[in-house]
Amino acid sequence: MPATILVGAQWGDEGKGRAVDWLASSANIVARYSGGDNAGHTVFVRNQLFKLHLLPSGILHQQTLGLLGSGMVINPLRLVEELDQLAGMGVHITPERLAISTRAHIITPAHIALDGASEKALGSQAIGTTQRGIGPAYIDKASRRGIRAGEMADVENFAEALEAALERGSRALKNMALEPLPAHAQVAAYVHAAKRLSPYLRDTVQLINEALSRGGQVLCEGAQGTLLDLDHGSYPFVTSSSATAGGALTGLGFGPKYVERVVGVAKAFSTRVGGGPLPTELSGALGDRLRGTGENFWDEFGTTTGRPRRCGWLDGVMLRYAAAVNGLTELIVTKLDILTGFDELKIAVGYKVGGQRYDYPPATLAELEHAQPVYESFSGWRDDVRRARDFGDLPRAARDYVRRIGEICATPVRAVSVGPEREQLVLL
Numbered sequence: 001m002p003a004t005i006l007v008g009a010q011w012g013d014e015g016k017g018r019a020v021d022w023l024a025s026s027a028n029i030v031a032r033y034s035g036g037d038n039a040g041h042t043v044f045v046r047n048q049l050f051k052l053h054l055l056p057s058g059i060l061h062q063q064t065l066g067l068l069g070s071g072m073v074i075n076p077l078r079l080v081e082e083l084d085q086l087a088g089m090g091v092h093i094t095p096e097r098l099a100i101s102t103r104a105h106i107i108t109p110a111h112i113a114l115d116g117a118s119e120k121a122l123g124s125q126a127i128g129t130t131q132r133g134i135g136p137a138y139i140d141k142a143s144r145r146g147i148r149a150g151e152m153a154d155v156e157n158f159a160e161a162l163e164a165a166l167e168r169g170s171r172a173l174k175n176m177a178l179e180p181l182p183a184h185a186q187v188a189a190y191v192h193a194a195k196r197l198s199p200y201l202r203d204t205v206q207l208i209n210e211a212l213s214r215g216g217q218v219l220c221e222g223a224q225g226t227l228l229d230l231d232h233g234s235y236p237f238v239t240s241s242s243a244t245a246g247g248a249l250t251g252l253g254f255g256p257k258y259v260e261r262v263v264g265v266a267k268a269f270s271t272r273v274g275g276g277p278l279p280t281e282l283s284g285a286l287g288d289r290l291r292g293t294g295e296n297f298w299d300e301f302g303t304t305t306g307r308p309r310r311c312g313w314l315d316g317v318m319l320r321y322a323a324a325v326n327g328l329t330e331l332i333v334t335k336l337d338i339l340t341g342f343d344e345l346k347i348a349v350g351y352k353v354g355g356q357r358y359d360y361p362p363a364t365l366a367e368l369e370h371a372q373p374v375y376e377s378f379s380g381w382r383d384d385v386r387r388a389r390d391f392g393d394l395p396r397a398a399r400d401y402v403r404r405i406g407e408i409c410a411t412p413v414r415a416v417s418v419g420p421e422r423e424q425l426v427l428l
């Protein structure tokens with residue numbers, strides 16, 4: 001049973017890039033299964049900072065084949081840009097190292113324009129999307145009029161399909177009393193990108209199933225997080241794809257019989273970008289302290305959009321829910337070092353909504369918006385934890401905090417990150 005699924009257990013930005021980097025060292029294939037370039041994974045290796053949006057972060061391990069799965073929506077221009085950026089840093093990704101599913105869908109300039117337009121139309125109720133065209137691309141997929149990546153192999157047909165999609169997008173923009181797209185918007189650039197990417201197109205379903213049946217190790221790299229999942233997140237403040245463990249199976253096209261581990265990644269506190277409920281949100285000095293100033297790459301500012309993230313205490317209710325939705329077999333807790341120096345720490349273990357106690361998050365937005373966290377308090381610690389490599393190296397208060405996280409979601413904590421470097425990981 002050689003597949004491992006790695007998922008974000010919160011609202012994205014949990015530090016999955018770090019966790020993938022660790023797990024990918026023993027993988028043959030690392031595969032993204034959902035979303036697109038709305039993701040932003042930061043990996044710091046050998047003094048170089050890699051910011052990846054479409055490519056799986058595990059591709060930085062030389063022995064892996066990176067795979068962009070059928071459940072993804074891909075902007076070809078951004079993918080070419082990312083490949084060029086990596087090449088500029090000395091990492092050359094040849095078609096032997098990357099497979100793009102012919103079944104994945106293409107994000108067009110119309111999707112991007114419509115994403116911006118629909119956010120504008122929502123006004124104060126805006127989702128706060130990354131404006132990468134993700135939602136509109138999945139709308140076209142569900143409406144059975146999307147363009148699939150496999151179409152890039154025949155550039156003439158691809159250009160025709162793109163022109164038709166742009167015309168449709170322009171009509172939709174006009175209906176919203178907005179400017180239509182410029183004629184032939186970026187068609188030439190898309191055709192150029194299609195030629196560049198064609199050698200990477202593969203039947204990834206066959207590829208992954210053959211690898212799994214031979215006992216190959218496949219790491220499924222989740223993007224976003226459980227609470228941004230279209231079905232299981234805080235709807236409508238979610239992304240438009242299946243970011244949870246189930247999405248790995250549908251997004252890549254293999255069966256549950258191969259899944260051995262489902263690893264959840266959770267930050268030691270909560271963050272969220274964009275709108276929507278965040279029951280443990282902290283305003284003022286505590287929130288600012290968790291966020292950092294933005295001077296360091298690990299501070300809480302979006303990798304994709306640069307937006308400051310909203311910050312708060314760890315939400316154990318959401319984590320318990322994430323453990324259930326994904327069937328987590330283990331948890332990796334990240335950024336424990338950021339909590340050093342607080343006198344007191346808190347974890348939400350339940351909610352109160354109108355006098356009723358909840359152990360799982362309520363499903364409706366109205367209830368969630370009124371949820372009052374029930375907190376447990378913990379002593380903080382002052383010792384620097386960044387050099388810890390064994391659990392026993394951590395101060396007692398930090399160990400108590402980590403243990404309690406595992407208890408709350410009934411999932412063993414396997415590793416804790418205590419800094420941005422590859423080796424700043426405490427294995428339990």
Ligand code: IMP
Pocket residue numbers: 011012013038039040127128129130131132133134135223224228237238239240273274275
């Ligand atoms: P979209 O995925 O761009 O449609 O955005 C929908 C929601 O998901 C917004 O609240 C975004 O901020 C959030 N989101 C999408 N991708 C990420 C991510 O990789 N990390 C954190 N939040 C994300």
